[in-house]
Amino acid sequence: MGLKERREREREERKRQILAAARSLLFEEGLQATSVNKIARRAELGVGTIYFYFAGKEEIFAALQEEGIEVLQAMILRDLEGAKGPEERLRSIARTYVDFSREKGDYFDIINYFLSSPGVMFNEDLKERIDQRGNRVVSLLVSTVEAGIASGDFRKVDARKFAMMFWATLHGLMLFRKLKTTMLRGEDYHALVGYAVDHLVGSIRGESNTG
Amino acid sequence: MGLKERREREREERKRQILAAARSLLFEEGLQATSVNKIARRAELGVGTIYFYFAGKEEIFAALQEEGIEVLQAMILRDLEGAKGPEERLRSIARTYVDFSREKGDYFDIINYFLSSPGVMFNEDLKERIDQRGNRVVSLLVSTVEAGIASGDFRKVDARKFAMMFWATLHGLMLFRKLKTTMLRGEDYHALVGYAVDHLVGSIRGESNTG
Amino acid sequence: MGLKERREREREERKRQILAAARSLLFEEGLQATSVNKIARRAELGVGTIYFYFAGKEEIFAALQEEGIEVLQAMILRDLEGAKGPEERLRSIARTYVDFSREKGDYFDIINYFLSSPGVMFNEDLKERIDQRGNRVVSLLVSTVEAGIASGDFRKVDARKFAMMFWATLHGLMLFRKLKTTMLRGEDYHALVGYAVDHLVGSIRGESNTG
Amino acid sequence: MGLKERREREREERKRQILAAARSLLFEEGLQATSVNKIARRAELGVGTIYFYFAGKEEIFAALQEEGIEVLQAMILRDLEGAKGPEERLRSIARTYVDFSREKGDYFDIINYFLSSPGVMFNEDLKERIDQRGNRVVSLLVSTVEAGIASGDFRKVDARKFAMMFWATLHGLMLFRKLKTTMLRGEDYHALVGYAVDHLVGSIRGESNTG
DNA sequence: CATGAATGAGTATTCATTCAT
DNA sequence: AATGAATGAATACTCATTCAT
Structure with a gap:
C-alpha cells in the first residue's frame, strides 16, 4: 500500500x-x-x-477554474477579516468580486468561459468538485446573509436564493464593464456598481434599520 | 441617380x-x-x-447581435402589450428576457459573446449602432421604472441605474442556467429566477405598497 | 485635335x-x-x-520605379552642386546612393524589386522609359568619370563599364546592410562602404596623382 | 540511449x-x-x-539558403582546384559566382531574398548558422586575398573589406543581368562582368606587377 | 469613360487529439 | 509511465484581375 x-x-x-x-x-x-x-x-x-x-483541454481549464474559485475564496476571506457586521461583510464580498474580476482577470475569464459556453460539459467527478468549491464561495455569501438575519440586520429572506442573485448581479455587472465605451459611455461605471450594491444591501436591511 | x-x-x-x-x-x-x-x-x-x-468576421457577428437585440426588443414589446401597471410590466420584461435566452439562445449567446470577449472591439460606427439598439431596449426598462415612480408604484430610484442593474441580474442568472447540473443541482432554477425578480421588483415598490 | x-x-x-x-x-x-x-x-x-x-499592378510599380529613379537623379544633381573635381563628384554620387537607400528606402526597395524578381518583365514601352531614366542616372556617373579622364585625374578606363561596376558595388553593399546583425556583426558597416568607395575611386586615380 | x-x-x-x-x-x-x-x-x-x-516558412527558406551557400562553397572549392596563384584564384571565385547565379539561379534567388527582404529576420540560432556558412565562403575570398598579399602578388589591402566589396560588386552585377534587355541592351553583359573582375583584380595587384 | 461587384484559390499558421513505441 | 511524431481540417483574411453595366 x-x-x-x-x-x-x-x-x-x-x-x-x-x-x-x-x-x-x-x-x-x-x-x-x-x-x-x-x-x-x-x-x-x-x-x-x-x-x-x-482527459483533455477542458479538464485542464476546469482545474484552473477550481483554482480561480479558490483564489476568489481566499481573497474574500482575507478581505472579510476587517469587515464588521453583516452589511459591511456583504459589501466587502462585493468589493472583492469586483477586484477579483479586474486583478485576476484571467481567472475571472475562465470562470466566465464555463458559464458562457453552452457546449462544454464536465464529467461527474469534475461536476462534483466544481460544485463543492463553488458552494464554498456561495456559502460565504449565504452565511453572511444568515448572520444578518439572525442579528436582525437583514430581513428574513431566502438566504441562498438572495446570495445567488447577489452573485448574478455582480457577475453581470462585471461583464458590463465592456460597455464602458458603448452603452455606458459618459456614465460612471464605478458608480453603477456602487449603486447596485447599495441597492441590494438596502433591499434586505431590516425595517428597524431603514428609517 | x-x-x-x-x-x-x-x-x-x-x-x-x-x-x-x-x-x-x-x-x-x-x-x-x-x-x-x-x-x-x-x-x-x-x-x-x-x-x-x-469588414470581417466580427462585423458579421455584430450585425447578428444587432438582429438579436432587435428580436429581443420586439419580444419585449409584444409581451408588454398585455401587461398592466409598472410592476407587471417589469415582470413581463424579465420573463421575456428569460424566454429570449432560452428560445433564442443563439442570439443570447452572440450578445454574451461580445460582452464576454475582452479582446473584441468595434469600430466607432458599430459602437454607435450597438449603442443605439442596446439603449432602446434598456429604455424600455428605464421608462417602465420611471412610469412606476411617476405613478407612485415605485420608489424614487435612479431609473437608469436600476434598469442596468436589473438587466445585469437577469443576464447573470441566465448564465447560471448552466449551473443547473452542478451548483444548482437539486435546487429549483426557475424558482431562483422568480425569486430574484420578485425581490428586485419588491425592492423598489413604493412604501405604501410594502406594508 | x-x-x-x-x-x-x-x-x-x-x-x-x-x-x-x-x-x-x-x-x-x-x-x-x-x-x-x-x-x-x-x-x-x-x-x-x-x-x-x-495594365496591371506591375505597371504601377514600374511607374513608381521611374519616379524613384528620378528622385535619385535629383538627389544626385543636388548633392553634386557643391562637389569640386571628378573625384569629389564620384564620392558625392556614392554618398547620395547610400542616403537614397536609407532615406528613400521604399523607392530603393521598388528598384531592387524589379532587379531581384526574375519573373517580372516589362512591355516594350516601359522598357524604353526605364531604359532612358536609368541611363540618365548612369550618365551622371559616366560623365563624371569621363571628365576625370579628360582632366587627367582618372586613368583611361572604360567609363561606362566602370560606372556600371561602381553602381553594382554600391547596390550590393546597400543590400549587405542587412548583414549588420549577422555576417557583419561586430564590423563597421559604414567603414566598409567608405572603404569600397575609397578603393574604387583610388583604383582609377591617374598615376600622377597617386604618388 | x-x-x-x-x-x-x-x-x-x-x-x-x-x-x-x-x-x-x-x-x-x-x-x-x-x-x-x-x-x-x-x-x-x-x-x-x-x-x-x-518553426515556419522562413525557417525552411533559411535552410534552403544554407544549402545554397554550401552548394556555392562546394562549387568554389571545386573550381579553385585548377587555379594557380592568387590572381587566378580570385578570378576563379568570381567566375564561379557568375556560374552559380546562372546555373543555380533559385539558390541565388533565395540568398537574394533574405538580402532583399527588409522585414524578414532570423532567430539567433539561425543567424549563427547563416553567419558561419556565409563567413566560410567569404573566408575563401579573404584567404585568397591574404595569400596574394603574403606572396607579394597583391598590395596590402584590408583583406576582409576588399573581399566583402568584391562580393558586393559581383552580387550587384548578377542582379544587373536583368538589365540585359533594358539598360544594357546592345552592350555586352558578359564583357561588363569581365571588365569588373579585371578592374578589381588589377586594383589590388602589387605595384611591381603593374608597370 | 468609369464603375465596383465578384471571384476563389491562395496565404501562413494553429489545434486538440491519437497512438505506436 | 511517458513520449512526441503525426495529423489535416480549420482559421480569418487577401489579392490581382475581369466584366457586365
Whole structure:
C-alpha cells in the first residue's frame, strides 16, 4: 500500500506540475492563447503525458477554474477579516468580486468561459468538485446573509436564493464593464456598481434599520 | 441617380443574403462553428465577396447581435402589450428576457459573446449602432421604472441605474442556467429566477405598497 | 485635335492621381502592403478605373520605379552642386546612393524589386522609359568619370563599364546592410562602404596623382 | 540511449525529406510559388507535420539558403582546384559566382531574398548558422586575398573589406543581368562582368606587377 | 469613360487529439 | 509511465484581375 500511496502522490505531483505550466501560460498569454501543446512545452513534458493526466483541454481549464474559485475564496476571506457586521461583510464580498474580476482577470475569464459556453460539459467527478468549491464561495455569501438575519440586520429572506442573485448581479455587472465605451459611455461605471450594491444591501436591511 | 439607388438597394440585398446565411448557420451549428468560409459556402458566394460587404468576421457577428437585440426588443414589446401597471410590466420584461435566452439562445449567446470577449472591439460606427439598439431596449426598462415612480408604484430610484442593474441580474442568472447540473443541482432554477425578480421588483415598490 | 490634346491631358492627369495614391501608400505602408484595391480606394476611383489607365499592378510599380529613379537623379544633381573635381563628384554620387537607400528606402526597395524578381518583365514601352531614366542616372556617373579622364585625374578606363561596376558595388553593399546583425556583426558597416568607395575611386586615380 | 539516437536520426531524416520537397518545388516553380502547403503536399505529409519540424516558412527558406551557400562553397572549392596563384584564384571565385547565379539561379534567388527582404529576420540560432556558412565562403575570398598579399602578388589591402566589396560588386552585377534587355541592351553583359573582375583584380595587384 | 461587384484559390499558421513505441 | 511524431481540417483574411453595366 505504500507503493500505491507513492504512486498517488507522484500522480498528484505531476498534475500540479502541469497545472503550474497551464496557470503561468494563462496569466502570461490569456485564455485563448493557452493550448495543450504550449502547456506541454512549458511543463517540459510530452503532449501525450498531458493526456495521461487530464482527459483533455477542458479538464485542464476546469482545474484552473477550481483554482480561480479558490483564489476568489481566499481573497474574500482575507478581505472579510476587517469587515464588521453583516452589511459591511456583504459589501466587502462585493468589493472583492469586483477586484477579483479586474486583478485576476484571467481567472475571472475562465470562470466566465464555463458559464458562457453552452457546449462544454464536465464529467461527474469534475461536476462534483466544481460544485463543492463553488458552494464554498456561495456559502460565504449565504452565511453572511444568515448572520444578518439572525442579528436582525437583514430581513428574513431566502438566504441562498438572495446570495445567488447577489452573485448574478455582480457577475453581470462585471461583464458590463465592456460597455464602458458603448452603452455606458459618459456614465460612471464605478458608480453603477456602487449603486447596485447599495441597492441590494438596502433591499434586505431590516425595517428597524431603514428609517 | 436611379442607378446609385439601385446599387444601394442591391448592396443591402446582398448584405441581407449574407446575414441570412450567417444566421441560419448560427442557429443550426452555434456560434463557435460559424466561420466566414462556411457563411460564404452557404450563401453561395465567394469568400472574398463576404469581405467585400463586411469588414470581417466580427462585423458579421455584430450585425447578428444587432438582429438579436432587435428580436429581443420586439419580444419585449409584444409581451408588454398585455401587461398592466409598472410592476407587471417589469415582470413581463424579465420573463421575456428569460424566454429570449432560452428560445433564442443563439442570439443570447452572440450578445454574451461580445460582452464576454475582452479582446473584441468595434469600430466607432458599430459602437454607435450597438449603442443605439442596446439603449432602446434598456429604455424600455428605464421608462417602465420611471412610469412606476411617476405613478407612485415605485420608489424614487435612479431609473437608469436600476434598469442596468436589473438587466445585469437577469443576464447573470441566465448564465447560471448552466449551473443547473452542478451548483444548482437539486435546487429549483426557475424558482431562483422568480425569486430574484420578485425581490428586485419588491425592492423598489413604493412604501405604501410594502406594508 | 484640341479635343485629342485635352483627352491626352486628362488622361495624364488621372494617371498622376493614381500614382499619387500609390506613392503615398508605398511610403506609408511599404511595397508589400500596397495593393491595387488599396490604391483605388485611396485615389477615390473604382478598381476598374485603375486597370483602364495601367495594365496591371506591375505597371504601377514600374511607374513608381521611374519616379524613384528620378528622385535619385535629383538627389544626385543636388548633392553634386557643391562637389569640386571628378573625384569629389564620384564620392558625392556614392554618398547620395547610400542616403537614397536609407532615406528613400521604399523607392530603393521598388528598384531592387524589379532587379531581384526574375519573373517580372516589362512591355516594350516601359522598357524604353526605364531604359532612358536609368541611363540618365548612369550618365551622371559616366560623365563624371569621363571628365576625370579628360582632366587627367582618372586613368583611361572604360567609363561606362566602370560606372556600371561602381553602381553594382554600391547596390550590393546597400543590400549587405542587412548583414549588420549577422555576417557583419561586430564590423563597421559604414567603414566598409567608405572603404569600397575609397578603393574604387583610388583604383582609377591617374598615376600622377597617386604618388 | 539507442532510442534517443534513433529518434534524432529519424528527425533529421524527416527534415531532409521536407527540405527535399521544398527544394524540388523551389527549382521547379521558383521561390514565390513555393508555399508551405505545397511543400507538405509534395512531401506527402500533413501541413502540421511541417510545422513540427520547422518553426515556419522562413525557417525552411533559411535552410534552403544554407544549402545554397554550401552548394556555392562546394562549387568554389571545386573550381579553385585548377587555379594557380592568387590572381587566378580570385578570378576563379568570381567566375564561379557568375556560374552559380546562372546555373543555380533559385539558390541565388533565395540568398537574394533574405538580402532583399527588409522585414524578414532570423532567430539567433539561425543567424549563427547563416553567419558561419556565409563567413566560410567569404573566408575563401579573404584567404585568397591574404595569400596574394603574403606572396607579394597583391598590395596590402584590408583583406576582409576588399573581399566583402568584391562580393558586393559581383552580387550587384548578377542582379544587373536583368538589365540585359533594358539598360544594357546592345552592350555586352558578359564583357561588363569581365571588365569588373579585371578592374578589381588589377586594383589590388602589387605595384611591381603593374608597370 | 468609369464603375465596383465578384471571384476563389491562395496565404501562413494553429489545434486538440491519437497512438505506436 | 511517458513520449512526441503525426495529423489535416480549420482559421480569418487577401489579392490581382475581369466584366457586365
